[in-house]
Amino acid sequence: MNQRDTIFSKPLPSISDFCFDQNVVEVFPDMINRSVPGYSSILQTLPQLTQRFVQPDTRLYDLGCSLGSATLALRKGCEQAEGSEIIAVDNSQAMIERAQLHLQGFKSQVPVHLRCEDIRETAIENASVVVLNFTLQFVPREERMAIINTIFSGLVKGGALIIAEKVLADDDAINDVLVDLHHDFKRANGYSELEISQKRAAIENVMKIDSLAAHHQRFKEAGFAHSGTWFQCFNFAAMLAIKGDR
Numbered sequence: 001m002n003q004r005d006t007i008f009s010k011p012l013p014s015i016s017d018f019c020f021d022q023n024v025v026e027v028f029p030d031m032i033n034r035s036v037p038g039y040s041s042i043l044q045t046l047p048q049l050t051q052r053f054v055q056p057d058t059r060l061y062d063l064g065c066s067l068g069s070a071t072l073a074l075r076k077g078c079e080q081a082e083g084s085e086i087i088a089v090d091n092s093q094a095m096i097e098r099a100q101l102h103l104q105g106f107k108s109q110v111p112v113h114l115r116c117e118d119i120r121e122t123a124i125e126n127a128s129v130v131v132l133n134f135t136l137q138f139v140p141r142e143e144r145m146a147i148i149n150t151i152f153s154g155l156v157k158g159g160a161l162i163i164a165e166k167v168l169a170d171d172d173a174i175n176d177v178l179v180d181l182h183h184d185f186k187r188a189n190g191y192s193e194l195e196i197s198q199k200r201a202a203i204e205n206v207m208k209i210d211s212l213a214a215h216h217q218r219f220k221e222a223g224f225a226h227s228g229t230w231f232q233c234f235n236f237a238a239m240l241a242i243k244g245d246r
């Protein structure tokens with residue numbers, strides 16, 4: 001466990017589209033910590049946000065759970081709420097198998113149901129909290145609205161969607177600065193120029209990012225009464241959308 005990410009360290013003859021396969025599973029904690037500015041701050045805040053929005057006898061969903069780091073944060077935040085149940089979903093079999101092992105290492109009264117499933121197929125029911133932590137960016141853009149609509153319909157009144165994404169700045173010059181700051185962050189974390197450029201090419205076709213304005217517009221269109229950005233580090237941001245009429 002906790003192997004160093006060297007996936008893009010050697011020159012590759014051709015760059016395939018990035019996918020969450022067994023090789024990525026092996027290095028995932030190292031990869032995400034060294035690649036996503038603010039990832040640990042976001043995870044640290046999740047229990048607090050969960051505690052605030054969880055309601056008794058409801059479900060909590062972690063969509064695109066990878067190894068279950070956000071699932072554990074959700075579980076920490078809902079320990080005190082009677083009748084909580086967590087559903088964690090990922091469409092990578094390799095991720096789900098490792099998440100199962102990872103979650104077994106921590107004790108809790110709250111049941112967690114892990115599902116290998118496409119989040120586009122996931123039914124959301126009686127949910128007080130739904131987390132999408134760096135997952136929606138991997139869903140084709142034209143299919144994102146349907147997912148947000150499904151989440152909104154499945155949330156109870158006063159329920160919350162907690163979502164983090166890599167984002168695009170509206171202003172091109174500002175965007176260039178944020179991208180450079182992100183690349184400097186990767187360099188400072190030991191990634192080489194080759195690793196940065198090969199990773200960039202690998203995610204280019206599979207990870208299409210939206211602006212914060214586009215995300216908030218989508219939440220509004222789905223019917224959320226409130227939405228805002230509660231954290232941003234360079235071009236990585238965490239947002240909150242709340243269903244009204246609690």
Ligand SMILES: C[S@@+](CC[C@H](N)C(=O)[O-])C[C@H]1O[C@@H](n2cnc3c(N)ncnc32)[C@H](O)[C@@H]1O
Binds near residue numbers: 063090117132135
């Ligand atoms: C960047 S990782 C998420 C990190 C994780 N939420 C965390 O906080 O550690 C994105 C995850 O989303 C999953 N994923 C991408 N598209 C998906 C889809 N359509 N359905 C289910 N899972 C998906 C990937 O397999 C991957 O594990």
Ligand SMILES: O=C(O)C(=O)C[C@]1(C(=O)O)C=C[C@@H](O)C=C1
Binds near residue numbers: 031032035036199200
């Ligand atoms: O933008 C990048 O370079 C990234 O590595 C981002 C990102 C992400 O945002 O999820 C992409 C894939 C990996 O899961 C880890 C990080």
